[in-house]
Amino acid sequence: MSLLLKNCRFLVTQNPKRQVVEGADVLLEGNKVSKVSKVGKNLKGDETIDCSSSLVMPGLVNTHTHISMTKLRGVADDCVLEDFLEKTYKIDSKLTETDV
Numbered sequence: 001m002s003l004l005l006k007n008c009r010f011l012v013t014q015n016p017k018r019q020v021v022e023g024a025d026v027l028l029e030g031n032k033v034s035k036v037s038k039v040g041k042n043l044k045g046d047e048t049i050d051c052s053s054s055l056v057m058p059g060l061v062n063t064h065t066h067i068s069m070t071k072l073r074g075v076a077d078d079c080v081l082e083d084f085l086e087k088t089y090k091i092d093s094k095l096t097e098t099d100v
Contacts, residue, residue, distance in 0.1 A: 004045030012057035
C-alpha cells in the first residue's frame with residue numbers, strides 16, 4: 001500500500017540541515033518514506049492526499065516518558081524521594097518489554 005502526499009506546501013525534512021522544502025511530493029510505502037521529489041515528477045500512489053495547504057513533518061515522538069511507572073502506583077507513595085527511587089528502581093529494573 002502506498003500513499004502520495006501531493007504538493008506539500010511545506011515539508012520539514014530530517015536531513016542534517018533540517019531543511020524546510022516548499023512544494024514537494026512525498027511517497028510513503030508501508031510505514032516508510034520511499035521518495036521525495038519536487039512537484040510534477042509524476043509519482044504515483046495507491047491513494048493520494050492533496051497537501052497544497054499543509055505542513056508535512058515527522059511525527060512528534062515522546063522518547064522520554066514515564067508511562068511504565070503507572071504500574072508502580074501506590075508502591076512507594078508514603079516515601080521520601082530517595083526511598084521512592086530506591087524501591088521503584090528495584091521493581092522497574094525487572095520489568096520486561098512486555099510489562100512496559
